[in-house]
Amino acid sequence: xxxxSICALCSFALSAVIAAxxxxxxxxxxxxxxxxxxCHWAGQALFGIGLLLAAESVFALLCGDSxxxxxxxxxxxxxxxxxxxxxxxxxxxxxMATMRCRALMQPAMIILCAITGMVSLIGFFQERRKAxxxx
Numbered sequence: 104x105x106x107x108s109i110c111a112l113c114s115f116a117l118s119a120v121i122a123a124x125x126x127x128x129x130x131x132x133x134x135x136x137x138x139x140x141x142c143h144w145a146g147q148a149l150f151g152i153g154l155l156l157a158a159e160s161v162f163a164l165l166c167g168d169s170x171x172x173x174x175x176x177x178x179x180x181x182x183x184x185x186x187x188x189x190x191x192x193x194x195x196x197x198x199m200a201t202m203r204c205r206a207l208m209q210p211a212m213i214i215l216c217a218i219t220g221m222v223s224l225i226g227f228f229q230e231r232r233k234a235x236x237x238x
Contacts (some may be wrong), residue, residue: 107232108163108172110226114179115160117190117219121186121212122153129211131196132203142204145194152186156219163226169234176227183220187213 124130131142163175164211190196190209197204 106167106169108230109158109225110162110176110222112230113174113222114219115157115164116224117215118156118160120153121219122150122157122214123195124215125149125153125208125212130203131208140197141194142190142196142202142208145190145196145204146208148189148194148204149186149208152182152189152216156182156186159218167231173227173230173234176223176230179223180220180227183216183223186216187220 125146131146132140134140159175159179159182163172166172166175170190190204190212195203196209200206
């Protein structure tokens with residue numbers, strides 16, 4: 104029996120904000136001369152992370168088996184952790200603390216990815232409990 108997953112819906116909404124925000128309102132620094140630095144690539148990587156999280160959320164919404172959803176949520180948790188590590192850890196940002204990438208993008212993306220990871224963890228344990236009841 105297919106059940107609606109509120110965690111998958113919440114994860115989809117958060118991942119849409121991550122994907123859209125990383126290239127627009129929460130994006131990296133904009134240089135006057137049209138060039139871009141390493142923080143641009145952090146934004147592009149976060150765009151990919153957001154798209155991957157959105158795809159995983161859609162799969163979790165469409166899937167009816169609790170055991171498969173549990174695996175999807177586990178994958179989403181790992182993807183969200185990777186998203187937390189990208190800005191400033193895996194990909195360098197500008198060195199000035201007042202730059203847009205350090206002041207806006209880094210904390211916003213870490214918070215959004217952390218919340219997505221927590222929602223995925225909640226979904227993982229909910230599906231684990233449902234799978235135990237089905238067995």
